[in-house]
Amino acid sequence: MKKTLVIFLLLVSFFSCNKSDNPVDVASTTTPTTGSTKEPTDLKSGTYTITSAGLTRQYIIDIPKNYDKSKKYRLIFAMHMMGGSMQTMVDQNYYGLKTYADRDNVPVIFVAPQGYTDGSPWRGGDNKDHIFFADMLKLFKEKLSVDSTRVFCCGFSFGAMFTYSLSLEFQSDLRAVACYSPANWNIYLPENKHKPIAYFSTTGTQDDLCKYVNSDALKQGGKYCVLTHIEDNGLKQLPELPLATTSTHITTEIKGLPTEYPVLFGSFVGGHTNDVKDPGSSVNWIAKETWDFFMRF
Template structure:
């Protein structure tokens, strides 16, 4: 019996050293684990990608531990926005950091005017150049900081959601999940045939990116993830929302659709909810992965 207990203890210790969560998979620590970081939290960083100067801001947890692999969450701004707007304010990084309990590193990239609507800052992703930017940020961040490379996520509102959709299409094997808030196919979809955990919320009264387009985007990943489609289109109650967690999906790729009675906004405040439900729903979706 003693030898059995000893073997079990050694196995548990080995899993702990490897950064495992027994409810998930072994952590995949990045090259930056164990290093003293050179990235300064909240400071703009510049890199050259595809011959262009690109910028982004990284937010480290207050209790950043370079021995602990962290989730990595990209937060993309809307049309006409910028990285500073996402990185500051009462709902910085779409309100997610207070819910993360120091478990995540957040990234706010800056868009560009090239290929974007109305000459405003956005994510035109011409020739896949914004996906290349994501690849370059991943390489730089993970070389310097301790990231669990199995736990990369992307979210955004409007154009930022469109960029997250482009990531779902083109980088489904590099990212664990995406969460879209009022999205349209406006940053392209190169690929789009492989599964990825997928969350999407959309207002029925959205006049900027109508919900019909959002439903088409959702349907792509309902199919890719092996889920059972709904027999009828879910509708929200007046002043409320309806959430559908699809059944039949590959267990690795949960798929959620939230339809709410509202317009084009990242911060829906509905009569049936206490405050803005987006941070709780998005973080709840991301945090199920360990």
């Protein structure tokens, strides 16, 4: 009898330890945001203006039509590129992710902030865009039922640069990010907190704007954006990242990282773009793989 009891207790301990490592289990026990007790009477789908860091800022928010405050909602930020705007993100269905959300009947709150407050798409000389992001996130958590463990961000080009910048500071707020053709120069970069975050990145082998390697000496380029998060997520022996050599893309998931903090890198033969299709396919694999990546969590 005693032997049976000991075995039973060991099994309970084993499964309890393994369950605690599962990010889905962690998310299911998260305390809902204060917005879960409120009806969104003053925050509905539309365009809004707020004051942040002394600047007048705007964003567009898309809230599911059947919003139910008793449910917890994923929150996805889409950061626009140079020459684009918050409206561009709406027109592009938030980099195509809203198309997948509608297809799969997954309720998501989408947000498209507006940059362009200092002559560039996103600020290069100070942290006011970071403050803007923090102010928006605080507001949405207060007003809406946001799943605080499933907040995501994505962007292309300058939007990817801003997303990468956020990924160095807001690791405790962002569950995962996706950067399409990022660069780690010509953008404000905070001091890296070196906390883990799930990271997906893509760069074309012929990208002359946001190069895969801009400077090895300065560790500039999309390559070093990926390597930074590989190291921060716990892998000290940094791998060589496979690069595509044919018209079919290669997406590599880095081995040896914790399951809850994966890093993926998508390589393709091509230039500065986030709309890439493999031969014989009509599907933009970048949008699809981003959706699949975010839905892991």
